[in-house]
Amino acid sequence: MKFLQDIFEKQKPHFEKGGKWEKYYYIFEAHYTLLFAPKDVTSKKGVQIRDAVDMKRMMMTVIIALLPTLIFGIWNVGHQHFLATGQEAATILDKFAIGAYAVLPIVIVSYATGLGIEFTFATIRRHPVNEGFLVSGMLIPLIMPATIPLWQVALATAFAVIIGKEVFGGTGMNILNVALTARAFLYFAYPGDISGDNVWTYFGDSLIGMSDPVQAFSGATPLAMAAADGISSFSNFWLSDAYTFQNMFLGVIPGSIGETSTLMALIGAAILIITGVGSWRIILSVFGGAFLMGYLFNFIYDINYTGQLGTGVKVAFLVGTIILFIVNQKFIKGELKAIIGVLAGMLIFTAVMLFSGAASEFMKVPAQFHLVMGGMAFGAVYMATDPVTASHTFQGKWIYGIMIGALTVLIRVFNPAYPEGIMLAILLMNVFAPLIDIYVVKANKKRRLSRATV
């Protein structure tokens, strides 16, 4: 690595003040600091301690955590392709080849567009290139279907970087998650290609002479099926045992490139948590919130449909919830208070549902299926934990996470137009995160003031 550093050192004078490429200093600096930690050391004044784990190192950790989903995604695209075209005997290498042929262009387009815009803005505005796009550029392809037209990827990336980030002042200033902004843009601008009710199995194109799908291939994602008539219809898929819990956990199902596999997302979560880059509170609370909401919906369905438990249960449920809420307000302190507070809110919502007698087929879907269907795990691990747009306080993180989980299931169950809810739930909570923080900090101040004795 010494020789590489020498090359950079040799070029440095050209980019510094007075050099011939002075204008492009920040582009140079971006590449240099990406490879080598800058020589900055803790200054004599001030109490901050500078260590080598700067933003770029953190972002690289996230990319490493994303690699399992990318590799699995590439394989899965190929696997789905061969399943749909009836060539199940294909070797693993074939699958990877087809997958790479479909996926890598999307990755390249995403990075090229996004980094091009980043560098342009950095040069015009004379600020250092922000590292944020290293991760966003990888996240964007992973939440795109393999069949997405490349111009749409480029358009969405440009939109996300300019409108989602640079308008607000660059990395660290954005309100919404950049990658999700890209997907939301396509979701509303070109719903035909990405809305998530049909599967996006890559059939190939004339270039490599691909064949047509097998007879009776019916394209619908588990989420769309569950929305139509509950989980019972899973067995009607053309490949009858495709949508089992195990398959959905492993991710051997059609879907966006990186998001099908809950297992790979969990491996990524482990990397993020061990390195301290991602917040375990958010990951845990998103899963917890979704599971609880799913479970509560099962409960509502059971009572409202089978009617085995009557008004007594409903009233007891409501009273118990309100007691829980009051106890929480009075006696419970710290992070637990935030958790129980949000849970009590969910329970009150459930009580309202019970009294209103609401019921839909989707409510029957067992709670654990909500965790493995669609992009739940991917969103929880890589999107919700985005340190810029998430809540910053510990209590806030619990509220933020549980709300994302609960809203995801809520949108899935009650909104027929949007099969998947995690994207909209995270974007919504992104907007609320600063508000949550404000109230957490205010409560903190109030508590400490009340202890003050002067």
Add this chain to the structure above:
Amino acid sequence: MSTETTEVQSEVKEPKKVSEPLLSKRRKQILSDPLNEDNPITVQVLGICSALAVTVKLQPTLIMSIAVIFVIVFSNLIISLMRNLIPTRVRIIVQLAVIASLVTIVSEVLKAYSYPMYKVLGAFVGLIITNCIVMGRLEAFAMGNKPYDSLLDGFGSGFGYAWIILTVAFFRELLGSGSIFNFKVFEELGIAYQANSMMVDSVGAFIILGILIWVQRYVTGYVEN
């Protein structure tokens, strides 16, 4: 020293007030300020609702612009003419009566001569009554200025409003429907264009308006104070 004395002398020499030229520097400014530096939509952020609602296509937007220019110019003129007669306590209701009369005229003309357009725009034309730009100009300008100045101010604000919504409509129609004034641009050019359905939603208007504000503030160096 010497300049001061000459100034005093000149003042003494001409006690009679010379009438201001028809387009003096001050009056030009009244006319041009609302077009850019003090634009009713992008700087004062008024009249957003109609900018979101009517800008899906260029044609209704053009009609809407003409209607608003008409209403704003004449209401400014009328209010300015009778500004000394209006008791302050009832001025809002007088202003509303004037605007409502003018809007009714626009609405009836539209109904008589362009019924299909009336069907598209009817509700929004009626809502010009509540357009903050019109009310704002009457309150802020016409109540305290002479008729001719008010007329100019009306034109300035009206065109300031018009060019913004026409720009928004241009991009929304081009990107959302692939056409300009219902002329299918991309089809004629032989390009297969996939319409961007976000631009048909009012979300698209927000985005275009936001970009316009961004570009404008970058160019003029406007800072909120």
